[in-house]
Amino acid sequence: MVRNLCCLLKTRGDAETPGLHIVPVAYSMAHRGVFETHLSSLRVSRVRTVAHSYFTTAPYLLLQSDLIFSTSRRFASYFAGAYRS
Numbered sequence: 001m002v003r004n005l006c007c008l009l010k011t012r013g014d015a016e017t018p019g020l021h022i023v024p025v026a027y028s029m030a031h032r033g034v035f036e037t038h039l040s041s042l043r044v045s046r047v048r049t050v051a052h053s054y055f056t057t058a059p060y061l062l063l064q065s066d067l068i069f070s071t072s073r074r075f076a077s078y079f080a081g082a083y084r085s
Helices: 034-041 055-062 073-082
Strands: 005-009 020-024 047-052 068-072
Touching: 005 073, 020 055, 047 055, 055 068, 068 073
Parallel strands: 020 047, 020 068
Antiparallel strands: 005 068
């Protein structure tokens, strides 16, 4: 499952270095998301800068910022292909 997770960025960069992240709004404070669970197993955390309610609009925020968005590989591939310059 971890192979299917990736980060979407406006420009090439190292997504594992500390950066400012767009995260979906948590459905519940008691349940962690897939990325938070995986990152905590690696003893790594991310800087949650923007919490966004609409998951599908998050990639559009990347076009005007240096934020990082963690998502599934399939979702990222769709947007990366659509906006490749």
